[in-house]
Each structure stands twice: as structure tokens, then as C-alpha cells.
Amino acid sequence: MRQRRTIPGVDPKLLIKDAARVMPDASRRSFLRGAASLGALTFLTGCDIIDGDTAESVLRKISEFNDGAQAALFSRTKLAPTYPESAITRPFPFNAYYDEDEAPQVDGRTYKLEVAGLVDSKKPWTLEELHALPEVSQITRHICVEGWSAIGSWQGTPLSEFLKRIGADTRAKYVWFKCAEGYTNTIDMPTALHPQTQMTFKFDNKILPRSYGFPMKIRMPTKLGFKNPKYVVAMEVTNTDKGGYWEDKGYNWFSGL
Amino acid sequence: MTDKDGPAHPQARLRRIFVESEGTMMSAETMISTAPAATTIHPRWVRVCHWINALAILVMIGSGWQIYNASPLFDFLVFPRQIALGNWLAGALLWHFAAMWVLVINGVVYVTLGIVTGRFRRKLLPIRPGDVVADMKAALTFKLAHDDLSRYNAVQKLLYTGVILAGVVIVLSGLSIWKPVQLRELTALFGGYDAARYVHFFAMAAIVGFIVVHVALALIVPKSLRAMITGQ
Numbered sequence: 384m385r386q387r388r389t390i391p392g393v394d395p396k397l398l399i400k401d402a403a404r405v406m407p408d409a410s411r412r413s414f415l416r417g418a419a420s421l422g423a424l425t426f427l428t429g430c431d432i433i434d435g436d437t438a439e440s441v442l443r444k445i446s447e448f449n450d451g452a453q454a455a456l457f458s459r460t461k462l463a464p465t466y467p468e469s470a471i472t473r474p475f476p477f478n479a480y481y482d483e484d485e486a487p488q489v490d491g492r493t494y495k496l497e498v499a500g501l502v503d504s505k506k507p508w509t510l511e512e513l514h515a516l517p518e519v520s521q522i523t524r525h526i527c528v529e530g531w532s533a534i535g536s537w538q539g540t541p542l543s544e545f546l547k548r549i550g551a552d553t554r555a556k557y558v559w560f561k562c563a564e565g566y567t568n569t570i571d572m573p574t575a576l577h578p579q580t581q582m583t584f585k586f587d588n589k590i591l592p593r594s595y596g597f598p599m600k601i602r603m604p605t606k607l608g609f610k611n612p613k614y615v616v617a618m619e620v621t622n623t624d625k626g627g628y629w630e631d632k633g634y635n636w637f638s639g640l
Numbered sequence: 641m642t643d644k645d646g647p648a649h650p651q652a653r654l655r656r657i658f659v660e661s662e663g664t665m666m667s668a669e670t671m672i673s674t675a676p677a678a679t680t681i682h683p684r685w686v687r688v689c690h691w692i693n694a695l696a697i698l699v700m701i702g703s704g705w706q707i708y709n710a711s712p713l714f715d716f717l718v719f720p721r722q723i724a725l726g727n728w729l730a731g732a733l734l735w736h737f738a739a740m741w742v743l744v745i746n747g748v749v750y751v752t753l754g755i756v757t758g759r760f761r762r763k764l765l766p767i768r769p770g771d772v773v774a775d776m777k778a779a780l781t782f783k784l785a786h787d788d789l790s791r792y793n794a795v796q797k798l799l800y801t802g803v804i805l806a807g808v809v810i811v812l813s814g815l816s817i818w819k820p821v822q823l824r825e826l827t828a829l830f831g832g833y834d835a836a837r838y839v840h841f842f843a844m845a846a847i848v849g850f851i852v853v854h855v856a857l858a859l860i861v862p863k864s865l866r867a868m869i870t871g872q
Contacts, residue, residue, distance in 0.1 A: 442731075445738040456822050463821045464828075524833060526820065529729065530711035532833055605821050633730030635737065640821040 443633075450637040457639055459573055463604035466522045471587065472533035475525075477594040478608065480628075487563035487614045491598050500559075500619035503550025510598050514584055516540035516548075521579055523604035525611070526640055528629075537602045539583035543576045551620045559625045560601060563614035568627040570603070570610060571637065579604050582615075607638040681790045681867040686759070689750040690868055696746060697847065699725065699739035704844060706732030713841055737818075744811060751804070760804075767797045786861050803850040810843035 477483045495507035518538055526532045546553060558575040560568045574580060581602040584591060591597040596613025603611050609629045619625075630636045682690075702725030709718055710729045726732030754760040771794035778784040779795055792800065816827040816836035830836035858865045866872070 442734040442738055445741075446734055449737050456819065458822060461822060461824070464824055524820070526833065527711070528733070530707065530817075530837060629730075633734060635733065640819060 446635050449635060453635075453637040453639040454571060454573070457571075457573055457605070459577060463523050463579055463640065466524070466534050468522060468536065470534045471522060471536050475535050475586070475595070476531075476533055478527065479613075481564070483594050486593055488593060489563050489598055489614055489616070494598050494616075496599065496615070497617035498549050498619075499617065500621045501552040501555045502546075502620050505549075510584075513540075513582070513599065516582075517544065518585075519581065520588075521581060521602070521604065523579065523602075525604075525608050527608040528634060528638065536587045537581060537583045537600075538585035538588060539581045539599075539602065541578065542580045542582050542601065543578070545582055546575065546620070555620045556622045557620075557624055559619040559621055560612045560615050561617040561619075562612050563616050566612060566614070566628045567625065568601075568610060568612045569625050569630070569636075570601075570606070574603060574605055574639070577603070577605055605640050607634075607640065609634065610638050679872050682871050683759075684871060685749075685753055687868055687871055689746055689753075692742065692746045693750065696739045696743040697851075699735055700743055701844060701848060702726075703732040703735035703739065707736060708841070713838060740814070747807060747811065751808075754804075763792055764797050764801045767794060767801060772798050786864065789864055789867050799850060799853065803847060803854075806843050806846045806850070810840060810847065813837075813840040813843060816840075 477486075479486065491510050494510050496513060497507050498505050517540055519541055520536065520538045522534060522536045524532050524534050542558075546558075553572060553576060556572055557569050558572065560570075562568075579602075583596070583600045583602040584598065586592065586595045591600065596615075599615045600613040601611055601615055610627075624636075627636075630638075702723070705719035706721075706724035706726045707729060709721075709724060712718055721727075724732065726735045775784060775794040779793075784793060784795075812826065813830055813836045815823055816830050817833065817840055820827040820833045820836070827833055827836055830839050858868075
């Protein structure tokens with residue numbers, strides 16, 4: 384924090400030059416522009432709090448602290464609210480950082496789920512084998528980091544059941560997922576073992592369509608939508624946080640609900 | 641003046657207890673304040689809490705507008721990026737969930753001290769509808785006196801009490817949106833996740849409305865701004 388005497392609001396550093404961009408590059412200081420409120424803030428404190436590097440690293444540190452706070456608040460037994468079929472949002476929205484026609488097309492006949500890390504059996508799983516696993520169903524609310532929400536119906540097998548079958552070391556800290564389009568995602572083990580965390584093969588009792596993540600998504604009603612990966616092709620039980628697509632761009636890592 | 645002196649009249653006794661407790665509270669406030677009790681309008685804890693809150697609320701509102709823009713509740717309302725904080729959704733969320741700790745911790749300290757020192761009761765109560773109407777009329781015709789800044793008029797009492805309540809609602813509805821599973825009972829109290837978003841929005845709108853009036857009046861009566869800085 385360095386002292387400054389200039390009038391807030393006219394500091395060239397506060398001027399926004401890229402007004403039209405919805406999602407800027409994850410460049411330095413990208414979180415820190417936002418002229419008027421920061422201008423007022425600068426005025427009130429007399430300090431240049433938007434000294435980019437400091438502020439951004441402080442914000443990231445607080446976000447890590449918030450990961451811990453959310454992990455402490457997370458209950459292994461508390462269930463997300465469930466809804467009747469009549470509450471299902473139709474049509475359920477497609478959502479990704481690419482258009483629907485760019486969504487990955489996975490061939491179910493050759494698909495194999497790769498399993499790696501701290502597990503007894505690393506044998507890949509065919510879709511037929513996965514579909515033979517016991518099926519549970521949930522109608523829960525998908526909540527997007529953007530704020531909107533939609534109620535969907537998902538069927539599949541509890542991830543905890545699958546982790547048991549592959550002999551996963553559930554004392555490990557994380558489960559990491561890799562998706563067909565290159566999307567990645569790391570979750571905490573308590574969430575992986577939550578009773579509503581599901582390896583999902585069906586939406587509304589029909590095989591997942593391409594837009595909802597065929598052949599498999601991981602449904603976690605205890606986490607924001609972007610933490611629910613689609614088109615999952617590999618998973619790893621690990622003690623190393625491998626980050627994720629959106630988390631690395633600045634979204635909170637835990638993103639629990 | 642003890643009960644040993646004889647049975648006091650019940651009302652007189654009540655009155656004495658009230659006066660004594662007032663005295664106790666005054667000295668409690670004076671102890672934390674550096675200025676002499678007679679001239680202190682706002683004790684130090686009020687001023688410290690006020691300015692920390694002012695900073696936190698600015699960050700919360702600026703980043704909240706950016707978050708709102710990611711999925712607007714109303715077709716006709718998008719906040720200009722120039723007045724929103726964080727540049728894009730992730731940045732705004734980082735700000736929002738950092739400033740929330742400052743807002744909530746400071747808010748809890750403020751409300752706790754406001755209650756235990758008796759300041760809320762003395763300064764904000766009672767609020768009589770008749771007084772509010774009379775003072776509102778006087779304010780709108782520029783006849784409202786500001787000679788004694790240590791006493792709030794009825795409109796001030798109503799607005800300050802209202803904004804404290806809006807602060808409680810915005811924190812609780814914010815928790816409902818942030819943790820609709822872990823705090824699902826709280827979220828249900830607001831009518832569910834989607835309804836809680838609207839409650840959160842309107843509580844923000846109420847607070848912004850308050851800030852506009854509050855800042856305008858502080859600038860019209862500059863000695864009130866001085867009182868919140870120096871205490872006198």
C-alpha cells in the first residue's frame with residue numbers, strides 16, 4: 384500500500400480500456416479494475432489498494448482461507464434439497480465455455496474410463512460395465528457460479544460405491560477428473576464420498592445426451608455447477624491438488640454449496 | 641441512596657435504576673473514547689466500526705454488481721462495468737468473499753456493542769410514527785434543526801434502525817445464496833435459493849438508497865461528517 388495524493392477516479396490506472404470484454408485474459412490485475420468503487424475506496428483510505436500484485440495475491444490467499452472455511456462447514460451427511468419431478472427445469476440448460484455444437488462427441492463403443500492413483504485396481508471400465516453398477520436417482524438443484532439455477536434429474540451410481548469397488552484409498556485428499564475436451568477438476572475426498580455425489584449416466588432416466596455430458600458426468604449437488612465435470616474420461620485418487628480449468632482462472636477452489 | 645434508607649417509591653426506584661444504568665453506560669463509552677464525555681457525539685468504537693463498514697460495504701456493493709451482471713435478475717438492469725468491481729465474475733467473487741469477513745466481523749462487533757452499551761436503545765428508540773411524519777415534513781421544508789448532533793431526529797432513528805435491519809437481512813440472505821445446502825434451513829426461510837437472490841438484491845437496493853440519502857445529508861451538514869471522524 385503506497386501513499387498517493389492524486390484525485391481518485393482520474394488515475395489512468397483506473398481507466399478501463401477493455402470495456403467490452405466479458406471474460407478477459409487471466410492477465411495480471413484483471414481482478415482489480417473496476418473503477419468507481421475502487422476510486423471511492425482509494426479516496427477513503429488514501430492508499431492505492433489496487434497496487435495489482437499485492438491485492439491479487441491477498442485475494443487469492445483469502446480465497447484459500449475460504450476453501451478451509453467451507454471444508455470445515457461441509458457436512459458429510461447433510462443432503463442437498465430434493466424436488467418432485469414436476470419441478471424439473473425443461474428444457475434443462477446446456478452450459479459450458481463453448482457452444483453446444485462444439486461439445487465433445489465421445490464414442491460409447493470404444494469409451495473406457497481410466498482409473499489412476501491410490502487405488503487397488505487400475506483396470507479401465509467400459510461403458511457397459513459402468514452401466515451395470517447399481518443405479519440411484521436424484522432430482523436436485525444445479526446452481527451456477529453465475530447465480531442462476533435449474534433443477535435436473537440425474538441417474539447413476541454413487542461415487543463412493545465406485546471408489547469402494549476400485550479399492551480407492553479414501554484417506555487420500557483429492558479426486559481428480561479429466562474430461563474429453565481437456566477440462567479438468569479436482570475435488571476434496573469428503574465431497575467425493577458424500578451420499579449424493581454420483582457418477583451419472585442418465586439425465587431424466589434417459590442415457591445422457593451429448594449436451595449433458597455423455598457418456599459420464601459427475602453430479603455433486605453440494606458444489607457449484609462448474610465443479611460438476613461432464614464427458615469424464617479419467618479419474619485419479621491423489622494427495623496432490625491438480626487444480627482445474629476454472630479454479631486456475633480464479634474461481635474459488637472448494638466452491639461448496 | 642440505597643434501599644437501606646427506606647422503601648423507595650416503586651416508580652422512583654425504577655427511575656433511579658434507569659438513570660444509574662444510563663450513567664454506567666455513559667462511563668463505559670467514555671472509557672473507550674479519548675474525548676471528554678460532555679462533547680463526544682460518537683464514541684471511538686462507533687467511528688471505527690462506521691468507517692470499516694463504509695469500506696467493506698463499498699467493496700461488497702461494487703463486487704456484488706459485477707456478480708449480478710453474470711446473471712441479471714431483471715432484463716432492464718445491468719450495472720455499467722465502470723462502476724462494478726472485479727473486472728469479471730471470478731475477480732468480483734474474490735472481492736465479495738474477502739470483504740464479507742470484514743463486513744460480518746465488524747457488523748457483529750458493532751451490533752453487540754450497540755446493544756450492550758445501550759447506545760441503540762438510547763439513540764434509536766423510541767420511533768414514534770407521529771414524530772417521523774412531523775420531522776419528515778420539517779426536513780423536506782428545510783426546517784429540521786441539527787443543533788444537537790448527539791440526538792437523532794425521528795427520521796434519522798427510522799433510517800438508522802432500518803439500515804441496521806437491512807444489514808442483517810443482506811447478511812442472512814447472502815449466507816442463504818452462498819450455502820443453500822449446508823444452511824438449507826436458512827435458505828428455506830427466505831423461500832428457497834432463487835427467492836433468496838431477490839431478497840439479497842432488494843436489501844442491497846435499500847442499503848444503496850440509504851447511502852445516497854446519508855451521504856447527501858452528511859455533505860449538507862458537514863459538522864455531522866466531522867463528528868463521525870473526530871467524535872465531536
